Amino acid sequence: MTTWRFSVAAAALGMALGAGQLANAETAGDRAVAAAQKYSGSTLSLHSEAGLQALGWELWNAKQWKELTGIVVDQTSAPVNEMFVTTVQDFRGPANFDVLDVAPAYLPDLVEIGAIVPVNDWMDEFGYWDDYADIAEAYKGWGEYKGKVYGFPDDGDVHIMLYRKDLIDEDADNQTEFKAKYGYKLAAPKTWKEWDDVAQFITDKYGPETFGAAQPRAKGLTLYYWMDMFRDYGGRYFDEETMNCTWNSDAGVTSLTDFVNQRRYMPPGADAWGFTEAGAAFLNGDTALHSTWPGVGRWAQNVGTDIEAMNWVPPSKVEGKVGYAVPPGGTPELAVGWVISISAKSDNQEAAYLFAQWSNSIEVSLGKTALGYSIRDPFRVSHYSDPGFRNLWSNAGEYLDALKAGGENGVQDLTVIQAQKYHDLIDIAIQAAIGGEDALSALNTACKSADRVTKQIGVDRQRDVYKQFSAQANAYR
Amino acid sequence: MTTATTVAAGGPRAGILLQDRNFKYWLIAPAVLVMLLVGLFPVGYALVASLQNLTLMDQDYSWYGFGWYEFLFEDDRFWESLWHTGLITVIALPVELILGLLLARMFLGDLRGKPFFIAVILLPSVVCPIVVGAVWRLMFDTRYGPITHFLSWISGETVEITWVVDPVWVYPVILIAEIWQWFPFMFLILLAALSNVDTDLTDAASIDGAGFWTTFFRISLPAIWPVMFIAILIRALDLVRIFDLVFVITKGGPGTLTETTPIYMYITGFHQFETSYTGAMVFLIIVLLSVIVVTALRRVEISR
Numbered sequence A: 001m002t003t004w005r006f007s008v009a010a011a012a013l014g015m016a017l018g019a020g021q022l023a024n025a026e027t028a029g030d031r032a033v034a035a036a037q038k039y040s041g042s043t044l045s046l047h048s049e050a051g052l053q054a055l056g057w058e059l060w061n062a063k064q065w066k067e068l069t070g071i072v073v074d075q076t077s078a079p080v081n082e083m084f085v086t087t088v089q090d091f092r093g094p095a096n097f098d099v100l101d102v103a104p105a106y107l108p109d110l111v112e113i114g115a116i117v118p119v120n121d122w123m124d125e126f127g128y129w130d131d132y133a134d135i136a137e138a139y140k141g142w143g144e145y146k147g148k149v150y151g152f153p154d155d156g157d158v159h160i161m162l163y164r165k166d167l168i169d170e171d172a173d174n175q176t177e178f179k180a181k182y183g184y185k186l187a188a189p190k191t192w193k194e195w196d197d198v199a200q201f202i203t204d205k206y207g208p209e210t211f212g213a214a215q216p217r218a219k220g221l222t223l224y225y226w227m228d229m230f231r232d233y234g235g236r237y238f239d240e241e242t243m244n245c246t247w248n249s250d251a252g253v254t255s256l257t258d259f260v261n262q263r264r265y266m267p268p269g270a271d272a273w274g275f276t277e278a279g280a281a282f283l284n285g286d287t288a289l290h291s292t293w294p295g296v297g298r299w300a301q302n303v304g305t306d307i308e309a310m311n312w313v314p315p316s317k318v319e320g321k322v323g324y325a326v327p328p329g330g331t332p333e334l335a336v337g338w339v340i341s342i343s344a345k346s347d348n349q350e351a352a353y354l355f356a357q358w359s360n361s362i363e364v365s366l367g368k369t370a371l372g373y374s375i376r377d378p379f380r381v382s383h384y385s386d387p388g389f390r391n392l393w394s395n396a397g398e399y400l401d402a403l404k405a406g407g408e409n410g411v412q413d414l415t416v417i418q419a420q421k422y423h424d425l426i427d428i429a430i431q432a433a434i435g436g437e438d439a440l441s442a443l444n445t446a447c448k449s450a451d452r453v454t455k456q457i458g459v460d461r462q463r464d465v466y467k468q469f470s471a472q473a474n475a476y477r
Numbered sequence B: 001m002t003t004a005t006t007v008a009a010g011g012p013r014a015g016i017l018l019q020d021r022n023f024k025y026w027l028i029a030p031a032v033l034v035m036l037l038v039g040l041f042p043v044g045y046a047l048v049a050s051l052q053n054l055t056l057m058d059q060d061y062s063w064y065g066f067g068w069y070e071f072l073f074e075d076d077r078f079w080e081s082l083w084h085t086g087l088i089t090v091i092a093l094p095v096e097l098i099l100g101l102l103l104a105r106m107f108l109g110d111l112r113g114k115p116f117f118i119a120v121i122l123l124p125s126v127v128c129p130i131v132v133g134a135v136w137r138l139m140f141d142t143r144y145g146p147i148t149h150f151l152s153w154i155s156g157e158t159v160e161i162t163w164v165v166d167p168v169w170v171y172p173v174i175l176i177a178e179i180w181q182w183f184p185f186m187f188l189i190l191l192a193a194l195s196n197v198d199t200d201l202t203d204a205a206s207i208d209g210a211g212f213w214t215t216f217f218r219i220s221l222p223a224i225w226p227v228m229f230i231a232i233l234i235r236a237l238d239l240v241r242i243f244d245l246v247f248v249i250t251k252g253g254p255g256t257l258t259e260t261t262p263i264y265m266y267i268t269g270f271h272q273f274e275t276s277y278t279g280a281m282v283f284l285i286i287v288l289l290s291v292i293v294v295t296a297l298r299r300v301e302i303s304r
Helices: A003-023 A028-039 A052-069 A080-092 A104-112 A120-125 A129-133 A137-143 A172-182 A192-206 A222-232 A250-265 A275-283 A295-299 A349-360 A362-369 A381-385 A396-409 A419-434 A439-457 A459-471 B003-050 B067-074 B076-106 B114-126 B129-139 B146-155 B170-195 B199-207 B212-240 B244-250 B261-271 B275-300
Strands: A043-049 A072-078 A099-102 A152-155 A160-164 A211-213 A287-292 A322-325 A338-342
Touching: A028 A052, A028 A349, A028 A362, A043 A052, A043 A080, A043 A349, A052 A072, A052 A349, A052 A362, A072 A080, A080 A099, A080 A104, A080 B261, A099 A104, A099 A349, A104 A137, A104 A338, A104 A419, A120 A129, A120 A349, A137 A152, A137 A338, A137 A396, A152 A349, A160 A295, A160 A396, A172 A192, A192 A211, A192 A250, A192 A287, A211 A250, A222 A250, A222 A419, A250 A419, A250 A439, A275 A287, A275 A295, A287 A295, A322 A396, A338 A349, A349 A362, A362 A381, A381 A396, A419 A439, A419 B261, A439 A459, B003 B275, B067 B275, B076 B170, B076 B212, B076 B261, B114 B170, B129 B170, B129 B244, B170 B212, B170 B244, B199 B212, B212 B275, B244 B261, B261 B275
Parallel strands: A043 A072, A043 A099, A211 A287
Antiparallel strands: A099 A338, A152 A338, A160 A287, A160 A322
């Protein structure tokens, strides 16, 4: 199917769902629209991640919301690493934002400083609990803190493995050679050992045209890959009694060493690649395995990449050749993610809430997650099973099944007070190890600093929040 | 009895004397006040903030004494960042100076197309450092960068250096970008200074049998030294503040290997919201730089 057909299909899917929404006044989205009519003519300020996330809000939600309610949505945006910073700065400063995209790892901080408000009462008033129950299990805790709901998980960010079916599943010679060399069947890898074997096999046979694997390893991104591996290897972030950092445990050192050593089958220079470079390499056919955010899985089939704003995405040369699976370990990182929350300083909190309810509702969110450009990814049980979505391209069902498995078994980013400081330290340790420092030494340095951060925050205070995090099903599997 | 009465009692002559003595100060007072406010208030505020316990996360205005300074002296990452900044400064500054001086000396004579070449040489200095960082990061890209391709072509085998991650190469990349951008500044200043050296003196030295180096060290260098010193000072201060170029090329990595003090202060202040701790760092840096600059200015007696 050609690119434009995919776009038309995605748009038609969304339109049909939108039309269905109007016809059925019982949906949560409709209730939000009806209640928001009284705010017609007002303006809401929305703060979201820059780039494609902002584009999704602009082209998909803001436009429809204005037509339905007469409420204008003004957008501001910031790079992903600056979102928390700009949100706090806005709260401490002039406070312009009404609706906020909040990364779940930083939600406790925003609640603790009073920057966002609980939405339970509005959920009761405007009947949102059924739609809320439809959110996949792993994401549900994202917006909850100390027994209250502070926002709606709105983006199924989870790592998904893309792999070349033509080289791995369908090539008889490769099957035979791999079996002879490694003693087991060549297939999409289920463990990190298998990932290493398959990637090495591909590099040995097809390099330098096609390498075994690549994934983003630039500063600011590697932590999302290591945090997953670390827990797969049995690692835990802290000793729950003393709150001493335990990243430098055996699990930490082994996982970091293995993570760094993955470079042996990666393309030259891949250690410096970010999300775009690693994704582009896969789309270009330069790599056979790629663990990444779900949007790339749609682009690999040239879905929704035909609008001007997506010109920077290279046309996929692997369309029709891509398989989807849960990354090795089976417990992929629920990396970053977004929760829609309401600013405590908003002058128009109810209208802001109604916009959040409408955009997060089953029908509206489905249309958005099927788009190529929005990089808002499926996060509801109903998204995974939607027949329209499952037929967007030939193996869209396989894609959704992998995301569903991720949504059920994924592990959440470390979520504690001032998580940003810990994330920064983890990232630095990984980068230092990639740069050649011994894994133990890098993690020892990071742990020393982490212990100091914990002491500064208060061991007891941090322990309470960490216990809440570690008690969640998606903290450790 | 008031002063005014005294003045009045002293007659018109006393009033004029009083005016002579103080009036000039009243005239410059507003300007001095503005300068003090603009220059000293932020320093004073940084000092006050550094003695408190301010963060954007907890609005705690309580006094913390010298706690952040104690923390600072135990913070290896801060001292390492200072070392990285110093390393870049002590390598880049002399290289920029020597390259600028050599080129300025070459451009002293009559050259065809001299204005055009001067404009071309100056181009890097007018480009925003973020753009320069991005350009050099691309130049050194392992896969697509022309430098890697060129080296592969010369060596006859594939060069697979990840320049911005490899600890051996990451500083050379930063230094090349930094020097490429800023040696033209040195060139421009020194060309102007050398052009103003009295040629009668250099000609006379030549006639007396002085060689090139003797003439340069005994006549030209002393003549341009005040200007050269100011150029060195400006560039040294710029290098101590180096942020954008390094941030774009390495973001301070790998690990914190290229994290300069301004990058660390940015992370502490704007990512970790440690307002008071950042204030302590800022104040310490201001004190250190002030001592160095004032001492240097005194030693060269630049005001003379």
